[in-house]
Amino acid sequence: MFFSMFGAVESGIIFAIMALGVYLSFRVLDFPDLTVDGSFVTGAAVAAMCIVNGVSPIIATVLAAVAGFVAGNITGILNTKGKINPLLSGILMMTALYSINLRIMGGSPNIPLLNEPTVFNFLETAWEKTGIDQFLNGLLTSIGVEVVPGTWIVIFVMIIITVIVKLITDYYLKTEIGLALRATGDNEKMIRSLSANTDTLKIVGLGFSNGLVALSGALIAQNDGFVDLKSGIGMIVIGLASVIIGEALFGKKTIVRTTLAVILGAIVYRMVVTAALKVDFLETGDMKLISAILVVAALVTPKVIATVREQKRRQRKRIDLNNKAKGA
């Protein structure tokens, strides 16, 4: 159990970057952007092709994010200049990206990365010298955990990258441009009357969002050791699940808090899915179904709880009133 949960946290943190991207489009811009299913794979494919062709993994990862940025820009242009509705713009871009991704991958739907350098094994020699693995695994063994993780480097690297991405996002959303971006999702007419070019804001905002999604895709590919053309299917639902679960569990009072909630939401989501797959009756193929059910649950439960609470409150008031009437 520990071992599989360790894996869940590991990939949860990587998916958290994708979830932050979805947060930017879905919540900040109020733009349900389905480009994500395509741009995730675009990131993975660009990174993989670069690495296979001898580019340094760090540069490959950066290029992947840039590719995602451009994909988001195009969705934004379709929506603002082409006046195509947001959902349809995303679906069109996602569909187009499927073919483009296959082109990037040189026509093969799967690219292995097994013996290639990655951002994770790049630092491995330095990492081994620190002895953190032995130390942490020693701790685990001493508390009775039998199967210990091979290495902690992925978690450490990912925490650093995710924290940096979170801090940049927090800062960005508080700048003058960031405020205008948030207002574009909140009250577009108003921010236009305050001389902001909402078209440009949307195009750049969607670029930033999909840049993060592609970055996440590039890192997942390097962690998994392969890219699959179909790995992006349902990615938007996973992103939404993370955002909604995170907000429900950890609150959304301020931007700083919400971005943290989204990251934690992505990790919780992975852990729930991992736990669900332990149930004998469920199979790996059921994952998308579980995701969809989780999103529905996270959306509906808070409302049901609020309604029930409100009903109880009213009932209590009525009973109080009755008692008072009897007493008088």
Added chain:
Amino acid sequence: MLYLSDISVTFNEDTPDEKKALQDINLTLEQGEFVTVIGSNGAGKSTLMNVVSGSLKPDIGTVKINNKDVTPLPEFKRSNYIGRVFQDPMAGTAPSMTIEENLAMAYARNKKRRFRIGVTKKRRELFREYLNTLHLGLEDRLNAKVGMLSGGERQALSLLMATFTEPNILLLDEHTAALDPSRAELITKLTGDVVEKFHLTTLMVTHNMQQALDLGNRLIMMDKGQIILDVSGEEKQDLTIEKLLQEFQRIRGEQLVNDRAVLG
């Protein structure tokens, strides 16, 4: 100053729904002039405001602000010069953002937005000072989400946001119409104060004739897309609601049938 020449707008041209919303409008506002605009429903008042703000392009005609032809400029570029308050109190602010964030966005209206923090310590002090002038206690709620404010508070904030950067033109379209009488009075008073303080060139639409008479130094009446009456100076000071209604009847040869306008 604002200069409108030969502005015409027709909606749904060459269809049975054709509507000449503005016909050959010529209007010049000198710097610091405060013009109130009245007229029955559908007279073209909002259309006129939209043409000035740039959210609507006239079919023909020219809009100049400070002698600069702004006719081809899109709305977001023109709003460098224009402050605007809408009728709907929800329209002028971003509800899920805080009071100080909203003010910061208004502060950036006539500047280039950059990747630098929007709400700095210095600006927060400035915002607090401005909010003080509203006497609504908003200066102590800088971090409250604007969606939590009442309609009147939101409208007061919108008015502040539209004016504190001292725009060349201020546009107010029935900005007190959605408020209860006491709130409306408060906003009316604030409007008078702020226009005077910054000496703003203002165009204010209202259905409240008394308000139109009390505020401003010039009054225009619109009907069927035309300006049918334009009074200023002493002549405006001597106007009464009675006289306005008589005037309308004289010009149009018909009764001004509009409950809102008559009762207002």
